[in-house]
Amino acid sequence: MIRGTLTVATLASVILFPWPVTALLVVSSSLAVPLLPVVAGIFSDTLYYTHAAGMLPLGTIAGAAVTLAAYLVRNRLKPSIIEG
Amino acid sequence: MRRIFSARRNALLTPTGLSAGALALAFVLAVLALRLLAPNLFWKLMAPAMDASNAVANGTHALLAGFENSATLAAQNDALSAENTALAYKNQALLEENANLTALLGTAPAPKKGILAGVLARPPESPYDTLVVAAGADAGVTRGMEAFGAGGVPLGVVTTVHTDVARVTLFSAPDMITGGWAGSTSVPITIRGAGAGALDASIQRSAGIAAGDTVFVPGPGMLPIGIVARIDGDPSAPTVTLRIQPMTNVFSLVWVTLRDSGTDLLGALQAATSTLP
Numbered sequence: 001m002i003r004g005t006l007t008v009a010t011l012a013s014v015i016l017f018p019w020p021v022t023a024l025l026v027v028s029s030s031l032a033v034p035l036l037p038v039v040a041g042i043f044s045d046t047l048y049y050t051h052a053a054g055m056l057p058l059g060t061i062a063g064a065a066v067t068l069a070a071y072l073v074r075n076r077l078k079p080s081i082i083e084g
Numbered sequence: 085m086r087r088i089f090s091a092r093r094n095a096l097l098t099p100t101g102l103s104a105g106a107l108a109l110a111f112v113l114a115v116l117a118l119r120l121l122a123p124n125l126f127w128k129l130m131a132p133a134m135d136a137s138n139a140v141a142n143g144t145h146a147l148l149a150g151f152e153n154s155a156t157l158a159a160q161n162d163a164l165s166a167e168n169t170a171l172a173y174k175n176q177a178l179l180e181e182n183a184n185l186t187a188l189l190g191t192a193p194a195p196k197k198g199i200l201a202g203v204l205a206r207p208p209e210s211p212y213d214t215l216v217v218a219a220g221a222d223a224g225v226t227r228g229m230e231a232f233g234a235g236g237v238p239l240g241v242v243t244t245v246h247t248d249v250a251r252v253t254l255f256s257a258p259d260m261i262t263g264g265w266a267g268s269t270s271v272p273i274t275i276r277g278a279g280a281g282a283l284d285a286s287i288q289r290s291a292g293i294a295a296g297d298t299v300f301v302p303g304p305g306m307l308p309i310g311i312v313a314r315i316d317g318d319p320s321a322p323t324v325t326l327r328i329q330p331m332t333n334v335f336s337l338v339w340v341t342l343r344d345s346g347t348d349l350l351g352a353l354q355a356a357t358s359t360l361p
Contacts, residue, residue: 003104003105004104006104007104007105007107007108011108011111011112015130015133015134015136015137015209016136016137016140016209017140017209018208018209019208019209019210019211020208033104033105033108034105035104035105035106035108035109036105036108038109039105039108039109039111039112042109042112042113042116043112043115044211046112046115046116046119047130047205047210047216048205048209048210048211048212048214048216049212050212050214050243050244050251050253058211058212059211
């Protein structure tokens, strides 16, 4: 239930709120839903990325990095602390 | 040997955690596929959500403004009224000067009418210094048109056009390079986007540009784009970096005008990027 709420809130945040708010929400939720950062990154780039700016899709790249970090951290933590 | 991490004990692989993330990933991949395969349908579906974003932004601004001190607001109001009066007089003088020059040199060609477009998404919701505007090919928007804010201030260039929606890359987008001029002597400079609505330019220290000087870009003539807010640089270096504050706050844009300014802005854009199709 909480994971579902966090996921929906993050996707809505990509549209409704400035990106630093979304980034904060994503990082704080990443331990509960590790795939959420890369999901939010892909969604953000789907909406806002334009290759004409000569930039990399930073949302997806940063999201993938945070997802990887979340996986590593969770694998190091004791499962009983995380599992709700 | 005993296993340290079993599938059951590993919190990462719990069915609930995996399913929420996996479902969300499947959803955004489907959205991405829709965006790539049917962009017009995608933007039609997303436009109401982005309107909701505008409503939230306006509501938040009104809420935060309510906390400001009334005395500060009154002082700000007085200052703005005085500035408005001064600008009205200046505008009147410029109109008169323009009329005299037109009489002297002949009739100037009438300015082209633009396409008024509402802004659906802007920074900081959009992290790439791009705007999504509610006018597309159906309204006559074409790639390479220039976007102007209130008062005819240049903002950026149309880089993607769909049926009902277009995307504008702002001059402040990182690595966006635009030719321009600075100061009363119109010193040529190369303006580089610095992200988050900011602009930079490098110039020789001896050029004599000072904080407060106006920066112009080509349009019909020279159009003001910003003001030199700060000058950074090592005292021993021959060049300095101009930090340019844009005249229009891109974070609160509501409407823009799109028109063909006759300037090859896409050429500059292509030179700045290697990823254009």
